[in-house]
Amino acid sequence: MKKIEAVIRKSRFGEVKEALHQIEVNFFSYWDVTGVGNEKQGHVYRGVSYSTSDIQRRYISIVVSDSFLDRTVEALLESAYTGAVGDGKIFVSEIEEAYRIRTKEKGADSLV
Amino acid sequence: MKKIEAVIRKSRFGEVKEALHQIEVNFFSYWDVTGVGNEKQGHVYRGVSYSTSDIQRRYISIVVSDSFLDRTVEALLESAYTGAVGDGKIFVSEIEEAYRIRTKEKGADSLV
Amino acid sequence: MKKIEAVIRKSRFGEVKEALHQIEVNFFSYWDVTGVGNEKQGHVYRGVSYSTSDIQRRYISIVVSDSFLDRTVEALLESAYTGAVGDGKIFVSEIEEAYRIRTKEKGADSLV
Amino acid sequence: MKKIITKLSIVGLLLLAITGAYAQDTLVVEEVSTTIAATTVAAEQEVAALEPVVEEAVMGSDAVLDLMWIVIAGILVFFMQAGFTLVETGFTRSKNAGNIVMKNIMDLCIGSIGFWAIGYTIMYGDSIKSFIGSPSWFYNDATDMHNLFFQTVFAATAATIVSGAVAGRTKFTTYILFSLIMTVVIYPISGHWVWQGDGWLTSLGFIDFAGSTVVHSVGGWAALVGAILIGPRIGKYTDGKSNAILGHNLLLGSLGVFVLWLGWFGFNAGSELAISGASANNVAGIIITTNLAAAAGAVTALIVSWVKYGRPDISMTLNGALAGLVAITAGCAAVNPMGAFIIGIIAGIVVVLSIDFIDKKLKVDDPVGAISVHGVAGAIGTLLVGVFATDGGLLYGGGFAQLKVQAIGVFAIGAWAIVTSFIVFYVLKKTIGVRVSKEEEIDGLDMHEHKTNVYN
Amino acid sequence: MKKIITKLSIVGLLLLAITGAYAQDTLVVEEVSTTIAATTVAAEQEVAALEPVVEEAVMGSDAVLDLMWIVIAGILVFFMQAGFTLVETGFTRSKNAGNIVMKNIMDLCIGSIGFWAIGYTIMYGDSIKSFIGSPSWFYNDATDMHNLFFQTVFAATAATIVSGAVAGRTKFTTYILFSLIMTVVIYPISGHWVWQGDGWLTSLGFIDFAGSTVVHSVGGWAALVGAILIGPRIGKYTDGKSNAILGHNLLLGSLGVFVLWLGWFGFNAGSELAISGASANNVAGIIITTNLAAAAGAVTALIVSWVKYGRPDISMTLNGALAGLVAITAGCAAVNPMGAFIIGIIAGIVVVLSIDFIDKKLKVDDPVGAISVHGVAGAIGTLLVGVFATDGGLLYGGGFAQLKVQAIGVFAIGAWAIVTSFIVFYVLKKTIGVRVSKEEEIDGLDMHEHKTNVYN
Amino acid sequence: MKKIITKLSIVGLLLLAITGAYAQDTLVVEEVSTTIAATTVAAEQEVAALEPVVEEAVMGSDAVLDLMWIVIAGILVFFMQAGFTLVETGFTRSKNAGNIVMKNIMDLCIGSIGFWAIGYTIMYGDSIKSFIGSPSWFYNDATDMHNLFFQTVFAATAATIVSGAVAGRTKFTTYILFSLIMTVVIYPISGHWVWQGDGWLTSLGFIDFAGSTVVHSVGGWAALVGAILIGPRIGKYTDGKSNAILGHNLLLGSLGVFVLWLGWFGFNAGSELAISGASANNVAGIIITTNLAAAAGAVTALIVSWVKYGRPDISMTLNGALAGLVAITAGCAAVNPMGAFIIGIIAGIVVVLSIDFIDKKLKVDDPVGAISVHGVAGAIGTLLVGVFATDGGLLYGGGFAQLKVQAIGVFAIGAWAIVTSFIVFYVLKKTIGVRVSKEEEIDGLDMHEHKTNVYN
Numbered sequence A, B, C: 001m002k003k004i005e006a007v008i009r010k011s012r013f014g015e016v017k018e019a020l021h022q023i024e025v026n027f028f029s030y031w032d033v034t035g036v037g038n039e040k041q042g043h044v045y046r047g048v049s050y051s052t053s054d055i056q057r058r059y060i061s062i063v064v065s066d067s068f069l070d071r072t073v074e075a076l077l078e079s080a081y082t083g084a085v086g087d088g089k090i091f092v093s094e095i096e097e098a099y100r101i102r103t104k105e106k107g108a109d110s111l112v
Numbered sequence D, E, F: 001m002k003k004i005i006t007k008l009s010i011v012g013l014l015l016l017a018i019t020g021a022y023a024q025d026t027l028v029v030e031e032v033s034t035t036i037a038a039t040t041v042a043a044e045q046e047v048a049a050l051e052p053v054v055e056e057a058v059m060g061s062d063a064v065l066d067l068m069w070i071v072i073a074g075i076l077v078f079f080m081q082a083g084f085t086l087v088e089t090g091f092t093r094s095k096n097a098g099n100i101v102m103k104n105i106m107d108l109c110i111g112s113i114g115f116w117a118i119g120y121t122i123m124y125g126d127s128i129k130s131f132i133g134s135p136s137w138f139y140n141d142a143t144d145m146h147n148l149f150f151q152t153v154f155a156a157t158a159a160t161i162v163s164g165a166v167a168g169r170t171k172f173t174t175y176i177l178f179s180l181i182m183t184v185v186i187y188p189i190s191g192h193w194v195w196q197g198d199g200w201l202t203s204l205g206f207i208d209f210a211g212s213t214v215v216h217s218v219g220g221w222a223a224l225v226g227a228i229l230i231g232p233r234i235g236k237y238t239d240g241k242s243n244a245i246l247g248h249n250l251l252l253g254s255l256g257v258f259v260l261w262l263g264w265f266g267f268n269a270g271s272e273l274a275i276s277g278a279s280a281n282n283v284a285g286i287i288i289t290t291n292l293a294a295a296a297g298a299v300t301a302l303i304v305s306w307v308k309y310g311r312p313d314i315s316m317t318l319n320g321a322l323a324g325l326v327a328i329t330a331g332c333a334a335v336n337p338m339g340a341f342i343i344g345i346i347a348g349i350v351v352v353l354s355i356d357f358i359d360k361k362l363k364v365d366d367p368v369g370a371i372s373v374h375g376v377a378g379a380i381g382t383l384l385v386g387v388f389a390t391d392g393g394l395l396y397g398g399g400f401a402q403l404k405v406q407a408i409g410v411f412a413i414g415a416w417a418i419v420t421s422f423i424v425f426y427v428l429k430k431t432i433g434v435r436v437s438k439e440e441e442i443d444g445l446d447m448h449e450h451k452t453n454v455y456n
């Protein structure tokens, strides 16, 4: 099983969710993070203008069986894309075991 | 070392914490996430009723030495269980190295 | 590629960010978590004094190419250090693949 | 099936209310029109007689002043509902905030409707054996609307006090029913004893100027009974130990205290029910005693909490201000500034000890401290009138007479509030139940009772 | 380049305003000084004549009472701006909260300046053909400042209503321009028809005591036009289905409702524009009708939402209270408490159905329900005066005459508001545009329009 | 050991206060009772003499009107404390919100107690060499309580201004001590110069109607001294560059501005200290000038920030409204609407430039802009009275005389405030210290000073 973690623009979240829905990945967790990267945003606060690379982003964590890996990455790459600096990243890593608490199922069966 | 990540019901967090305490796992980090999965929740807002699978959940991340793995998973499976759809998931993955910042210890020693 | 996850004191975040900047690690994501560990904090609420090990912490997630691993861990160990119980932890794990959504680049190139 | 019947009966009730109300109303119309005819004649005569009687006109101005003051004070008291909402939500968890909002708004609405419909005459109607007023439906004396308003917002306050003490675990329907009974039965009857003029406590010489006992203690004791019968929130007591369940927003809580303090100027100084002539200086005096007691209560609670817990405690300080306000309410017109200051100090000490005691010794779960702030400080404040009243107080050579009367009043009304609210809560417990399910409580009342969250 | 020119022209305008204003002012000075001289003489004579004419002095007191009441009521109405801000931000998403704050503050500021500069005389100046007042710049009658103040805060209210309905997608500059035109043209003209004394609707006998139609409906219909022309927020309607876009803080929303309810006492009872003599009881009566209608509206909306959606809905209950308040505004002085109660019930039912209808059938996106609360409930409330007015209402033997006049007023002013605001919004749409870009909308107006977040 | 002693001494002080107060009080009792006897006789005589003297009765009504207005205005000013709390917490970080709440509540409590205990007579007692009033303990003139109240809430305001400027790094005890000295020494003495009637600035003809200088500038300059001596927050200036430290909730900040604006009507119009007779139109006029200046200040600050920073800045607009209010405070009764409008515009420009200058050039860390809003705008506003006063202003043919006097007053009081608060802060710095530790500051004052968080 693989864990796919994606840091995306908050404004693309609707599209990403829709795209995952299309490929029947209806199980994931997400939360809001602050991202530091190439993108800069200009702000003004009480006359002090400052530019910051600390930008609000959404973090999505999806664990899929190996067979789902490619299409999920594909879907993310498509749906989170705008072409401007700051579209975000996708990271893939190995998951050794997974359990569904309700049924105590293990492995890929526990995912869907 | 292993990282155990669990997505659980917020309402079970008390029990889970207690169970981890029983097996002397008194070190972990947690935060709130939104989970998408099989469970659906019915809401009404200003007359628009909608059902959503975006449900508030708690995410727990515990890094343990290999020998602690089984009992920790066990404890989580027990304590987070209600039997209804939406009890959540547990994911296990490999951690290559761990450091305690205070002492600069490495490996399993750094965990407890 | 490696994922470096660090749980640090919120009050050290400024220093940590600066240290990462020094070694040109200008890309990471962070969010706030509650940490349970050895440190205890005394509180009083409406006359009930209680001591809790649930302490607000900052969670930093950095994915780096293998060559950056050591200096990054080094920088974190230095900058997050205060010497008192509760300085936090650093965990290292393997990342199999990384993508930059904007350019669809893969691997280490996608990181910087 | 059941559900549909419930729905239908609700709709039915609603229709009934409208038609019934209307039927009632058309009858009234005839009466009114004859009255109007009579009044018109009278008015014309009056106008004819007006010019020579200058004094008459002068009294007119004074009557207007009094009415205006009552209206303005009533508006300030009205705003206390917002203060209660803020304090109660701020001192409890976010998952129940919507439920508290709903309870407070309903207190106000039910109070407004119920007190007009029947409560006002139960309280202020012609006295039946000095115990209860003669009730009549839908009060409609066009020359007395300012008093109806002022008393309505008082009634709503008494009900609202309970809301905070039972927050986070009480069924919404149960609470609404209790609030209704509180507003139209429990509060007006004991209120009648003191404020109607012919009530038996008035006759004894009991002094409760603006309602430390009549309003706040009644609310506080009902809160005590409710909190006991409903039981503590899950997780509040484990292994016999009291745990802290943190309020989710002390900033809003403190904003609520400012709003309550503001409203209290109307509550106390408005209870003079006049401002013209000699009342003017009384009103100003009440403003000062009220303000000083609140300030003294806050400072004292801060110091006591500092000594006791090692840090100036925010929520205790806020409660101290409220306790000072509650305590001075009975005597605000009877004591001088120094008396008010000392009453505030005593209230500030008592409230911290009382919250501690109720929480840790009695193990009654009162998330906002309503029992201590309104019940205990209200009782103490009423008693202290017997000590500090410049006319008749113990310290001013009046002996123990007044103090004794005060004690009788405090206990009589306390007993009344405890017994009646026990009956109501007990019956509700045995019938529709008073508490939500464990799951609902953990998830938060907002999600289950109202299917919505306050924060999104 | 363009940007610099814009900036320069803004600065230019500013300077112009200052100098222009000043020039105007020096002219005035001369006038004033001669007036002062004249007044002084007059005053001296008056003083000389004072002692024997006691009645004169008495009237003085009464005039002061009236002025004081108007000022206090105006201050209460002023505070409604805070209530609107809270309701509107609470019922929408946090990413637009700063923008809503700015819009509401600017409504107030522009209203204050614009109404003083020209709006007041357009509304209350000598009537030109019963249609519009004779405008004159920078109103400066030192004996009429209380009325200017009271009317100013009313004007600001009318503009603010639109803000909520178009929240979350409207360009800031566009909104500001609309608000200005609303305050100095649209609202004062239709207001003139009803409240100036010589307006054509007054002559017909149209009753809109405190502005269900004059203020609230005008705001509500403009909101409808704005919401339609600007279009729904992104994501509000997908596949023809209405989606819920959650308000971010219903607690602040409910605090806003308390503040509005508070302010409404000033709004309605202040519209008596007097409190001395016979007005005193009227004022108190208005307070009661206002309060009862609000309470009835809230309770009814709660029950209807309970029946319809299976749970007592928080935001609907809040809207119900507001709908009751809006509906009683026209008839608060003309109906009795029972009439007010029934009007509140009707408003509570109507507002829930209307919100549903506008959201799901008309598919007009109105995040806070402004169209239903102010437009629909305002119209219904105005019509119901023809039914429940104790003098001339259908149910009180007055026949259909009053109802007909009420209908004419509602439709005439509705048509005026819809047509004029359509023209304004349409022109703005075709010129500077009414809507922010898609990206700005998704990121939130705060970030793009103001480069700052409200919550940090 | 030390801790215990501290605790004991606190308890001791408390007891002392109670007993001392009580001792004092019994003495008073005797005096009072003889006075009462005398008064009763007098009252009886008065009653006997009443009927023929109708004018007497009329004056009674007027006196009541005046008292009522002062009380109501005082209640509005009281509520400004809530406004300050909201603005200060909203413009700073959440980790210090509880500390700010505590400071603001204590300002009010200490002000209420201190001003009654001694401050009021220092300010308004018989003048000693036109410099200070004759102090006497525990003011207790039952016919003057309305003035005590009104002046008390003013004093509390002066202290509160400092709170915002030193937010986020100041020791709680230090602040409390400063606040006490401010309320009972610094503010009453300079206030005596202007408002007591025999003060030396009054004699010069200095005009500061409601306290642009007496209240706001004094607070503002003390804030400046405090902010300098305490130093900037950690992270505010790095490498000589000013960094933005974001306020955590601009929505609450803006709610605070609405509340302050509301209270300001009481602040300015209440300072007429009367409403009967000729005062009525003055009061209404002040309401209008106050409102116009605030509106002009907000709009101007919005425009200036738009031109300067490319976007309409939320917090600057809010500060602009406050600056307009502060600036008009001195001249609200002396200028006409147009003058007020222009004063508002000037204040709106000045405040943005001043905030910029103090932050970036002086490098003084003032999180909420208190120095600019209260100090600078207060000084400017006071000076501008010499320009725009319709009676004696430069533009109205009065020449430079008034302007000169205004300048003397501004500088004299400025110097007084700066020197005295420097002494106080300096002594506190050298003794108990003014600043929390670095660790405490980073973790937030709430956690360390109060062991609790505001948000949970």
Ligand SMILES: Nc1ncnc2c1ncn2[C@@H]1O[C@H](COP(=O)(O)OP(=O)(O)O)[C@@H](O)[C@H]1O
Pocket: A007, A034, A035, A036, A037, A038, A039, A055, A057, A084, A085, A086, A087, A088, A089, C027, C028, C029, C061, C062, C063, C064, C100, C101, C102, C111, C112
């Ligand atoms: N190496 C990394 N580790 C963790 N998060 C990262 C890393 N690089 C980028 N991110 C996240 O991705 C976001 C977008 O990256 P950014 O460099 O701004 O744009 P782009 O990917 O288009 O070059 C960042 O804000 C950050 O949250």
Ligand SMILES: Nc1ncnc2c1ncn2[C@@H]1O[C@H](COP(=O)(O)OP(=O)(O)O)[C@@H](O)[C@H]1O
Pocket: A027, A028, A029, A061, A062, A063, A064, A100, A101, A102, A111, A112, B007, B034, B035, B036, B037, B038, B039, B055, B057, B084, B085, B086, B087, B088, B089
């Ligand atoms: N593949 C996954 N990757 C990440 N999170 C998941 C995944 N599957 C489930 N979750 C999380 O677990 C929660 C519970 O899962 P759900 O499917 O609703 O119930 P159940 O596990 O009982 O079938 C989800 O809300 C989501 O947060």
Ligand SMILES: Nc1ncnc2c1ncn2[C@@H]1O[C@H](COP(=O)(O)OP(=O)(O)O)[C@@H](O)[C@H]1O
Pocket: B027, B028, B029, B061, B062, B063, B064, B100, B101, B102, B111, B112, C007, C034, C035, C036, C037, C038, C039, C055, C057, C084, C085, C086, C087, C088, C089
């Ligand atoms: N095994 C672990 N897994 C996940 N997070 C941990 C673990 N151990 C510690 N942490 C995090 O690190 C923080 C600091 O650890 P703590 O034990 O308090 O101090 P120290 O590392 O100095 O002994 C904890 O609050 C928690 O957030």
